Amino acid sequence: MKAVVFAYHNVGVRCLKTLLARGVQVNLVVTHPDSPGETLWFDRVADVAAEAGIPVILVDETVDNSIIDRVVALAPDYLFSFYFRRMLPARLLAAARIAALNMHGSLLPRYRGRVPVNWAVLHGETETGATLHVMEIKPDAGDIVAQQAVPILPDDTAKDVFDKVTVAAEMTLWNVLPKLQRGEVPRRANDLAAGSYFGGRKPEDGRIDWAQPAQAIYNLIRAVAPPYPGAFFELQGRRFIVARARLARPDLTAQLPARAAPGLHWAQGQLLAKAGDGGVIHIRELWLAEQPGKPLSAQQLSELARLQP
Structure with a gap:
């Protein structure tokens, strides 16, 4: 099973490590350069890829045609996005022979969009989780492949919940990977009408x-x-x-x-x-x-x- 991974942050680190632990051949990792104006409290995907000897491309804003051409040439079975901060264009998604999959930090269809953990805590939710879903051009709209719920306790901060969601993402991917490695992609409808969408926060x-x-x-x-x-x-x-x-x-x-x-x-x-x-x-x-x-x-x-x- 060959994969190309677009990833960032702790979820990106743990999910990349999970792929490698399951024996997935990751031929390329695309991640973001660290922003000098951001508090870097999370681990670096680039470090994990370098330790594993995987080629790395840094992308700040746009996934340009040269990167898409490189991914197409690799002909991956799967393309994974783990907390990558940019939308991936249609031609890139089509490069995956079996499926292009994204890990989202909520129980879809609820809390689609940006910073889902923060929004869930803000709204006083008692549960959230991680969802692996099929990528489409519309964000967080594709079929659900697998999910794992976690509780939000009354005094949990967003960081507390994010740490739980990171573990939930690892568990979600670990449990479904044997099926993906057989070429089986479990799918159930992501009923957008039953969910919610939120933008970024300033x-x-x-x-x-x-x-x-x-x-x-x-x-x-x-x-x-x-x-x-x-x-x-x-x-x-x-x-x-x-x-x-x-x-x-x-x-x-x-x-x-x-x-x-x-x-x-x-x-x-x-x-x-x-x-x-x-x-x-x-x-x-x-x-x-x-x-x-x-x-x-x-x-x-x-x-x-x-x-x-």
Whole structure:
């Protein structure tokens, strides 16, 4: 079984290793160069390919005709996309003799599109997973080949869930590979009408509105917590990132009077934030945006609460 792999990030690393562990002949790996402006908290596909002696091509934006020509000449049985960040053109998909398959980080047809793990956490889902599906020109629209679900616990951050989805992707691929190696591609319809599609998220989308319900605010904090850009608020012209938080315990919630306004408060040596529905969030770690990774001290937190109008 011959394959060409387009891959990036931890899912790309684990799925490439899974192919190699199953004895798949990977003739070419296409991955992305690392962006100097991005926090690189994940493993590098290029390193895995180099260790295995597989030729590597780096692609930043466009998969150009020279790359497509090279893949066509290799005549792979399968073309795999594992968290590759670019759509693959029709001529490239057609180069696969048996099938072109993509690994997506949700239980399709739900959460098609960009950053599915972050969206799932933001919406308070209790389950997500990984789906291997047939690639079409329309994103995440092809038939489902295999899936693996994972739970989302109430206090899981997007990073926690992404780590689970990475394992789910490895399991999904491992379990279906024997069939793929026999030339069998299990397929069931990907009912788009029963699912959902979401676009990418920008750092500005992490702005906190304390007038929102506490659970919605907490879901936002979890969905974009570091190593993602982080949920933030601004006070006295400075931006603060909520690095760690949780819904406050009842004993902490009781420290705030019912008349307390939405926003920051200092009680029992803790920074609390009251939400619009009366719920309370315990802010356990706060950073200045210009000093990421450096938690504010208890004294700084108490002073900050007093600054809020």
